[in-house]
Amino acid sequence: xxxxxxxxLLQEVSGMMNIPTTGAFNIRNNGKSEGRHSTENIDIVxxxxxxxxxxxxxxxxxxxxxxIPALITQDGVKEVVYNDFHIGEGxxxxxxxxCGIHNCGCDDSVHEGIHxxxxxxNAKIVYLEKHIGEGDGNGxxxxxxxxxxxxxxxxxxEMDTVQLKGVDSTKRISSAVLKDGATIVIKEKIxxxxxxxAETSFDVNLDGTGSSAKLISRSVARDNxxxxxxxxxxxxxxxxxxxxxxxxxxxxxxxxxxxxxxxNHVDASLIHxxxxxxxxxDQLTKxxxxxxxxxxxxxxxxNGFLK
Amino acid sequence: xLELKNICFSADGKEILKNINLTIDDAKFIVITGPxxxxxxxxxxxxxxxxxxxSGQILLDGQDITELGITExxxxxxxxxxxxxxxxxxxxxKDLITLASGQELSTADACQYLAEVGMCAKDYIDRxxxxxxxxxxxxxxxxxxxxARKTKLTLFDEPEAGIDLWSFQNLINVFEKMHEEIQGSIMxxxxxxxxxxxxxxxxxxxxxxxxxxxxxEEVLPxxxxxxxxxxxxxxxxx
Numbered sequence: 001x002x003x004x005x006x007x008x009l010l011q012e013v014s015g016m017m018n019i020p021t022t023g024a025f026n027i028r029n030n031g032k033s034e035g036r037h038s039t040e041n042i043d044i045v046x047x048x049x050x051x052x053x054x055x056x057x058x059x060x061x062x063x064x065x066x067x068i069p070a071l072i073t074q075d076g077v078k079e080v081v082y083n084d085f086h087i088g089e090g091x092x093x094x095x096x097x098x099c100g101i102h103n104c105g106c107d108d109s110v111h112e113g114i115h116x117x118x119x120x121x122n123a124k125i126v127y128l129e130k131h132i133g134e135g136d137g138n139g140x141x142x143x144x145x146x147x148x149x150x151x152x153x154x155x156x157x158e159m160d161t162v163q164l165k166g167v168d169s170t171k172r173i174s175s176a177v178l179k180d181g182a183t184i185v186i187k188e189k190i191x192x193x194x195x196x197x198a199e200t201s202f203d204v205n206l207d208g209t210g211s212s213a214k215l216i217s218r219s220v221a222r223d224n225x226x227x228x229x230x231x232x233x234x235x236x237x238x239x240x241x242x243x244x245x246x247x248x249x250x251x252x253x254x255x256x257x258x259x260x261x262x263x264n265h266v267d268a269s270l271i272h273x274x275x276x277x278x279x280x281x282d283q284l285t286k287x288x289x290x291x292x293x294x295x296x297x298x299x300x301x302x303n304g305f306l307k
Numbered sequence: 308x309l310e311l312k313n314i315c316f317s318a319d320g321k322e323i324l325k326n327i328n329l330t331i332d333d334a335k336f337i338v339i340t341g342p343x344x345x346x347x348x349x350x351x352x353x354x355x356x357x358x359x360x361x362s363g364q365i366l367l368d369g370q371d372i373t374e375l376g377i378t379e380x381x382x383x384x385x386x387x388x389x390x391x392x393x394x395x396x397x398x399x400x401k402d403l404i405t406l407a408s409g410q411e412l413s414t415a416d417a418c419q420y421l422a423e424v425g426m427c428a429k430d431y432i433d434r435x436x437x438x439x440x441x442x443x444x445x446x447x448x449x450x451x452x453x454x455a456r457k458t459k460l461t462l463f464d465e466p467e468a469g470i471d472l473w474s475f476q477n478l479i480n481v482f483e484k485m486h487e488e489i490q491g492s493i494m495x496x497x498x499x500x501x502x503x504x505x506x507x508x509x510x511x512x513x514x515x516x517x518x519x520x521x522x523x524e525e526v527l528p529x530x531x532x533x534x535x536x537x538x539x540x541x542x543x544x545x
Contacts, residue, residue: 282389285357286389288378289355289357289386290386290409291409300402303397
């Protein structure tokens with residue numbers, strides 16, 4: 001039986017209202033499994049040393065989801081979790097991960113989730129990851145996710161990662177190695193407040209002919225918060241890579257972007273775009289001519305930007 | 308009724324508008340024309356509250372709105388279609404039309420406005436108003452947006468610019484229909500003779516001053532005597 005705090009957090013992170021009875025899932029709370037279920041095609045197996053899970057998806061599995069939310073609802077919990085996803089050839093699935101920390105105490109809560117994806121030929125996965133911090137304790141809510149992807153021929157990986165509130169500090173490290181024809185699309189949305197700090201680092205190797213990567217980061221830094229966006233794309237074959245960092249700064253927010261693109265092959269085509277600045281004055285003016293106040297216009301622009 | 312009384316505005320030591328006096332009666336269709344740099348856009352921005360005049364008074368239905376900001380003027384019944392529409396990352400066409408109408412709109416309602424400006428609604432309604440749209444598309448969305456506001460006064464700053472792939476006659480039809488349905492006043496800044504054709508009144512602005520107010524036939528001779536500086540002037544782009 002989950003208490004209300006856990007239920008709310010679970011819903012925010014994964015959309016689940018309670019422990020389901022069907023489908024593939026594992027709900028982790030304060031380092032323990034609150035419920036786990038495998039299906040005929042998706043097997044969730046705890047690692048022998050108790051450090052995390054191995055998730056096996058059979059080849060050609062279609063239309064199935066895997067939920068693996070991790071929650072921390074006590075202060076002072078510090079954990080490192082290793083989850084490995086083995087996606088069979090031709091499988092098409094959605095993985096809903098994410099972490100929620102509710103900290104009402106004075107000790108820091110830290111979740112470090114290290115996810116590795118071994119994506120088989122022609123497989124297609126969508127990986128959704130949402131990070132939330134809540135609770136009014138002085139203990140910090142710290143989430144440091146790592147995502148490492150190995151995509152076989154013609155595999156497609158889409159990663160959607162969102163962190164809009166309450167996480168005091170985050171360092172997100174993502175890497176990918178792509179073989180022939182493989183594609184990766186990473187979309188990141190971050191909003192930081194107060195004294196928060198968020199750091200993002202992407203490291204993509206486009207090794208295969210016809211491989212492609214698209215990294216899109218949209219972020220808003222308010223108050224005294226700070227963000228660092230690092231992206232590194234190596235084009236090692238005939239390939240296409242595009243990274244895009246758009247940030248809105250408000251108040252005393254600080255955003256730095258450090259893009260790096262390296263073409264190691266004459267047919268590699270790589271682009272980086274970065275735009276950092278406050279909300280454009282003409283955007284505010286336009287919405288005000290529609291009858292919105294300046295504050296309403298600002299909220300509308302931010303909501304749209306992070307939608 | 309909108310009344311401008313003795314409006315003056317200077318920028319960078321240059322007089323942009325000199326003692327403008329102008330009245331726009333209810334349900335009138337007014338075209339402001341004149342050479343580039345004559346102060347037309349500045350005048351429209353002063354009416355919308357985007358620029359504050361150095362002196363003078365603006366009255367809307369007898370109420371002094373000179374001190375009101377952009378939001379208050381919009382709420383008082385003034386709409387403004389920008390010459391260069393603004394792009395927004397993440398804000399969709401439907402979002403913008405919904406905000407403009409000031410109420411929840413069904414997709415079908417929002418689509419209606421797009422259809423009016425000749426856009427296939429299903430292709431556009433969920434698109435972001437960003438740089439993936441062409442200048443002409445943005446311009447038509449801008450027109451659809453102000454149509455959704457249905458205000459007593461609507462200002463258009465050079466609406467014909469960039470409407471290249473859409474027939475000009477459709478634009479004229481939009482203005483006429485809008486004029487008829489809303490029964491509000493429409494003020495258009497334009498160089499286009501065919502827009503002048505449908506005006507109740509043409510105001511000729513030159514070097515920051517109102518040179519002439521009258522019908523197209525009355526104003527046109529005065530217009531030809533000027534250096535326009537615009538290749539589209541008088542009947543271009545037909």
